[in-house]
Amino acid sequence: MTQPPVLRLRGIDKSFGPVQVLHDVALTAHAGEVTALVGDNGAGKSTLVKCIGGIHTADGGEYLFEDRPVQVHSPRDAAALGVEIVYQDLALCDNLDIVQNMFLGRELRRGLVLDEATMEEKAAATLKALSVRTVTSLRQKVASLSGGQRQTVAIAKAVLWNSRLVILDEPTAALGVAQTAQVLELVRRLADNGLAVILISHNMNDVFAVSDQIAALHLGRMAAQVRTCDVTHAQVVELITSGRSGDLGLDPNSKGAAL
Structure with a gap:
C-alpha cells in the first residue's frame, strides 16, 4: 500500500471498571477497501x-x-x-420521508424555512x-420501505456528509437473499467510490463476498488482520473461536489465546 490507511489504531485498550474489554488492539482501514471486522459475541x-x-x-493507544x-472524545469529533x-437499529424515523x-x-x-429543494x-x-x-420516490415515508431499502437509506445518509470512513454494523442481519445481495452490492460500491469501509458481520459468506481484508477479534485481542484472498473460511472461523489458525493469530502463550 503506497497510501497510508484512512484509519490506523495501535495499542487500543479499554476497560469498564475492573473488566478489560480491549487489549492492545490494532486495526487499519484503507480507502477503496472493505475491511470485515469479525469475532464472536463478546x-x-x-x-x-x-x-x-x-x-x-x-x-x-x-x-x-x-x-x-x-x-x-465524542461522536461530534x-x-x-x-x-x-x-x-443495526438504523436510527431512522418511520413517520418521516427519505429526504427528511x-x-x-x-x-x-x-x-427561517427549510430548504426542501x-x-x-x-x-x-x-x-x-x-x-x-430500488427507491421510487424520495418522498416515500420510511415506514413503507422494505428492510433492504431502509438499509440503503441509512447508508446513503452516512455518505451524504463527506465521509471518509463508513462503519456498517451487521447491515444484512434481518434481510432476505435478494435484499442482502442489493446491500452487499452497495457496500462494495462505497469502497469502489473511494471510501474506507468497515463491515461488522457474523455471516462468513457476506464477508468473503465483499471484503478485501478481514480483522478477527478474539476475547478483546486482535487475533489477525489479513487479506481476504490469503485465508479460507475455516481459518477465519478458527481465528474467531480460538484466536489462532496454524501459524496465524495470537501467540499461544498470550493470555488472549485459547487454552
Missing part, C-alpha cells in the same frame, strides 16, 4: 467501534486518521473527521452516485 467488536465513533474514549494522530457509523431522514438533525435552511437535490445525487435504483 469479542469486543461493539466496544472497538464505539471507541472509533467517539462514544467511548480508549484508555490507551493511538488513533491515527489519514496518518495524523487525533483525539476523539468522529463526525468532524468524516467517520459515520450505521448501527437523510437530513435529520442537519437540515438545510434558507432563511436543495435537500431533495442532494439526497437524489447521493442515491444516484451509489447507483441506488
Whole structure:
C-alpha cells in the first residue's frame, strides 16, 4: 500500500471498571477497501467501534486518521473527521420521508424555512452516485420501505456528509437473499467510490463476498488482520473461536489465546 490507511489504531485498550474489554488492539482501514471486522459475541467488536465513533474514549493507544494522530472524545469529533457509523437499529424515523431522514438533525435552511429543494437535490445525487435504483420516490415515508431499502437509506445518509470512513454494523442481519445481495452490492460500491469501509458481520459468506481484508477479534485481542484472498473460511472461523489458525493469530502463550 503506497497510501497510508484512512484509519490506523495501535495499542487500543479499554476497560469498564475492573473488566478489560480491549487489549492492545490494532486495526487499519484503507480507502477503496472493505475491511470485515469479525469475532464472536463478546469479542469486543461493539466496544472497538464505539471507541472509533467517539462514544467511548480508549484508555490507551493511538488513533491515527489519514496518518495524523487525533483525539476523539465524542461522536461530534468522529463526525468532524468524516467517520459515520450505521448501527443495526438504523436510527431512522418511520413517520418521516427519505429526504427528511437523510437530513435529520442537519437540515438545510434558507432563511427561517427549510430548504426542501436543495435537500431533495442532494439526497437524489447521493442515491444516484451509489447507483441506488430500488427507491421510487424520495418522498416515500420510511415506514413503507422494505428492510433492504431502509438499509440503503441509512447508508446513503452516512455518505451524504463527506465521509471518509463508513462503519456498517451487521447491515444484512434481518434481510432476505435478494435484499442482502442489493446491500452487499452497495457496500462494495462505497469502497469502489473511494471510501474506507468497515463491515461488522457474523455471516462468513457476506464477508468473503465483499471484503478485501478481514480483522478477527478474539476475547478483546486482535487475533489477525489479513487479506481476504490469503485465508479460507475455516481459518477465519478458527481465528474467531480460538484466536489462532496454524501459524496465524495470537501467540499461544498470550493470555488472549485459547487454552
